[in-house]
Amino acid sequence: MAGPQSIILHHYDRSPFSEKVRLALRMKNLGWASVEIPSMMPKPLLMPLTGGYRKTPVMQIGADIFCDTAMILRALEERFPMPQLDLPGHEGLSSMVGAWVDGKWFQTSVGIIFGALGDQVPEDFKKDREKMSGRPFDTAAMAAAAPMLRDQWRAQLMWVEERLAGGQGAGGGQWVIGMKPGLVDVHVHMNLWFVEQTLPDFLEECFKSAPRTKDWYVRMKEIEGQAPETITGEDALDIALNAAPRLKAAKTDGELQEFVPGEKVAVAPDDYGRDWVEGEIVIASAEQIILHRHDDQAETIHVHFPRTGFMVRRVE
Numbered sequence: 001m002a003g004p005q006s007i008i009l010h011h012y013d014r015s016p017f018s019e020k021v022r023l024a025l026r027m028k029n030l031g032w033a034s035v036e037i038p039s040m041m042p043k044p045l046l047m048p049l050t051g052g053y054r055k056t057p058v059m060q061i062g063a064d065i066f067c068d069t070a071m072i073l074r075a076l077e078e079r080f081p082m083p084q085l086d087l088p089g090h091e092g093l094s095s096m097v098g099a100w101v102d103g104k105w106f107q108t109s110v111g112i113i114f115g116a117l118g119d120q121v122p123e124d125f126k127k128d129r130e131k132m133s134g135r136p137f138d139t140a141a142m143a144a145a146a147p148m149l150r151d152q153w154r155a156q157l158m159w160v161e162e163r164l165a166g167g168q169g170a171g172g173g174q175w176v177i178g179m180k181p182g183l184v185d186v187h188v189h190m191n192l193w194f195v196e197q198t199l200p201d202f203l204e205e206c207f208k209s210a211p212r213t214k215d216w217y218v219r220m221k222e223i224e225g226q227a228p229e230t231i232t233g234e235d236a237l238d239i240a241l242n243a244a245p246r247l248k249a250a251k252t253d254g255e256l257q258e259f260v261p262g263e264k265v266a267v268a269p270d271d272y273g274r275d276w277v278e279g280e281i282v283i284a285s286a287e288q289i290i291l292h293r294h295d296d297q298a299e300t301i302h303v304h305f306p307r308t309g310f311m312v313r314r315v316e
């Protein structure tokens, strides 16, 4: 039964960013509880936990809430260090690769997938994404650009092929970097998986130019892990309500904006879904920020964000 120590993932099946976390959980062979959330707003059972952050996925452990896969993967590595996924000698590299796959490669995938789906994309979904991004979600324009985007997509796949062909020492070339699968593999996996859900034939076509990447992708699929326990959003809220955030000494360290512990700030993504989450600083460092929040439904919550990709401002 899921409890205050359990890893709870708020996600939906077809979410590629969630697949990153599910894959990391499989690689670490961790047990976890699954809460299915809607793929668009409203998300009434998630908002009390995040304080307004709406993106998918969100991880919960008791009354600690982790937003963004960069934060989630870091927290999993800290709390469940074995087996290590941030491989020795490669520290920092996965974040750099992550920035590419989450940004440019992901946008290319979105274009070809939604261009192919075209009229099948429900109107309310398009409206939601327009509101989230502040830009038109024009599937006809995506369809028109699709042939060029497909070239772009495969060109990025070829970076992976090149990396695998380069190998790493004796017996290398099995994994994107190094002798074991790690966080770099987790990041690289995302867009292949995302495209495969809708356009498996296109992925196969690209694999003709990238046979090593195909073999690697098959190896990644063989990583099994544990099946999650399914719980409801209400169960997850109840767990938060009856848990306390993990105790941390309040601390700020070299803040460029001179934030101090206890100060009220607001945090929001800097790209899309820019919903501000307000709270008081528990910890702020160059890499992460933890906010203390109170919510009537969830009581005291600590919400964790990475610093890259997030804006932080003082609330007067």
Ligand SMILES: N[C@@H](CCC(=O)N[C@@H](CS)C(=O)NCC(=O)O)C(=O)O
Residues within 6 Å of the ligand: 014, 015, 016, 017, 018, 038, 039, 040, 041, 054, 055, 056, 057, 067, 068, 069, 070, 102, 309
């Ligand atoms: N930087 C975020 C990006 C997450 C993201 O864009 N997720 C998509 C789904 S895979 C999303 O939030 N879509 C809107 C939604 O689910 O409400 C992360 O790494 O977690």
